[in-house]
Amino acid sequence: MSAGGPESSIMFIAGTRPEAVKLAPLVLDMRAQGRAAVLVATGQHREMFGEALAGFGLVADHDLGVMAAQPDAVVGQLVPMLADLIRRLEPGFVVVQGDTSSTLAGALAARYAGVRLAHVEAGLRTGTDDPHPEEMHRKLVAQMAQLHFAPTPAAAAALAAEGVRDGVHVTGNSGIDALLLMAARLEGDAGLADAAVAPFAHVPKGRPWILATIHRRENRGRRLAAVLAALGELADEAEILLPVHPSPAVAGPVRAMLGGRVGVHLLPPLPYAGFVALMLRSALVLTDSGGVQEEAPALGLPCLVLRDGTERPEGLASGNAWLVGAQRAAIVAAARAVLTDAALHARMAVPALPYGDGSAAARINDVLLRPGPTSSRQRLESWSGSAAHRPQSQAARR
Ligand code: UDP
Numbered sequence: 001m002s003a004g005g006p007e008s009s010i011m012f013i014a015g016t017r018p019e020a021v022k023l024a025p026l027v028l029d030m031r032a033q034g035r036a037a038v039l040v041a042t043g044q045h046r047e048m049f050g051e052a053l054a055g056f057g058l059v060a061d062h063d064l065g066v067m068a069a070q071p072d073a074v075v076g077q078l079v080p081m082l083a084d085l086i087r088r089l090e091p092g093f094v095v096v097q098g099d100t101s102s103t104l105a106g107a108l109a110a111r112y113a114g115v116r117l118a119h120v121e122a123g124l125r126t127g128t129d130d131p132h133p134e135e136m137h138r139k140l141v142a143q144m145a146q147l148h149f150a151p152t153p154a155a156a157a158a159l160a161a162e163g164v165r166d167g168v169h170v171t172g173n174s175g176i177d178a179l180l181l182m183a184a185r186l187e188g189d190a191g192l193a194d195a196a197v198a199p200f201a202h203v204p205k206g207r208p209w210i211l212a213t214i215h216r217r218e219n220r221g222r223r224l225a226a227v228l229a230a231l232g233e234l235a236d237e238a239e240i241l242l243p244v245h246p247s248p249a250v251a252g253p254v255r256a257m258l259g260g261r262v263g264v265h266l267l268p269p270l271p272y273a274g275f276v277a278l279m280l281r282s283a284l285v286l287t288d289s290g291g292v293q294e295e296a297p298a299l300g301l302p303c304l305v306l307r308d309g310t311e312r313p314e315g316l317a318s319g320n321a322w323l324v325g326a327q328r329a330a331i332v333a334a335a336r337a338v339l340t341d342a343a344l345h346a347r348m349a350v351p352a353l354p355y356g357d358g359s360a361a362a363r364i365n366d367v368l369l370r371p372g373p374t375s376s377r378q379r380l381e382s383w384s385g386s387a388a389h390r391p392q393s394q395a396a397r398r
Helices: 017-032 046-054 071-089 101-113 134-144 153-161 174-188 190-200 222-234 248-258 272-281 290-299 328-340 342-348 360-368
Strands: 010-014 037-041 093-097 116-120 147-150 168-170 209-213 239-243 264-267 284-287 303-305 321-323
Touching: 010 017, 010 071, 010 101, 017 037, 017 046, 017 093, 017 116, 017 174, 017 290, 017 360, 037 046, 037 071, 071 101, 093 101, 101 116, 101 134, 116 134, 116 360, 147 153, 147 360, 153 168, 168 360, 174 190, 174 272, 174 290, 174 360, 190 264, 190 272, 209 222, 209 272, 222 239, 222 248, 222 284, 222 328, 239 248, 239 272, 248 264, 272 290, 284 290, 284 328, 290 303, 290 321, 303 328, 328 342
Parallel strands: 010 037, 010 093, 093 116, 116 147, 147 168, 209 239, 209 284, 239 264, 284 303, 303 321
Antiparallel strands: none
8 A cells, every 4th residue: 555755645536515615624724734635526516516616716636527317327437537546646645525426436446546545524324224325435435444534423433333443533524614714704705795695685684584405315206395395385484595406306396396486586506605605694494415414503503404314413412403304294393483482593593513613624634644744733632522612693693
């Protein structure tokens, strides 16, 4: 296995929007230290990926352009292309993030090419085969990686329960770094803030805003129809803002069921700055997104999770989120309760940081660059899982 010299580069492989958001802080921090970070786009999500990277002033150094509908086709095409690139560039580490087909392909390619592998956001488990294939991807990558960056103590415990104990570091989730970075930029840059809100500047402000996102494979078909029916019903009492995922299996039913409905605002997928601005402005979020489940507590945005189980239980424990599933009546009842009971809303809107404190990238890079004669920084303590600080309450938005 290639050890990589002290000056060798670190290769980051990413393909989807959440991978772009969550690896951007690592790439920025690595480059700020004067270290070579090579960013490889697999092509899995073309526009949403590029847009998310652009929000951080980044572009991919290599774009493999592999876009296929099925995960097996993505993995099958990517592995030899990535292995070839890794052999040519000889990075000291390959870093993959999360649970996508690009994650698995990057991990396999690194190991076939004999280069050390690091997994960011390791150890998230539902303990079931749902979501599929994501849970399987995460478990397989845990068997391959030399370094496992668990966002929370619970994620590290899940790895230990599978016998993965060496090379595990609890760091917080780098998605919280990205969020706090973007929230601060929005606060300090009026031009950016104005541009960010432009896609939803037309939405009336008299009623509360419910932000909704839905895209997961396990929520398609009948479950998606039930969620959309619930959103249609809630439009009688709130403005519904729904950035529509471009997948035809999502966008088709969304337009058929909610297109033209008064009080429902179908938006394009938003650039990251716009989406953060929308979270800051909304009274409630309904989502099946992993990243949004992590971001909402940090912003004090009450969150209803449209799934039957979650690999991110920390937001439930902190009281910021509820698991409501995908039944129409349950979703409507829960959303009404949160919007009409001011005391309940206030409890769920207390900002909390169960997923990270915004220093995950620095902790992860510190480990990646060890032993570090060239790293002058002090080693950072690992993330304890409790908030070192809490962000300011966002109650002003309502
Ligand atoms: N996001 C975004 N624009 C949108 C919707 C979401 O930038 O219109 C961001 C969101 O803030 C989070 C990430 O995309 O950081 C989540 O991605 P997604 O829901 O697609 O994937 P998941 O997190 O479920 O893997």
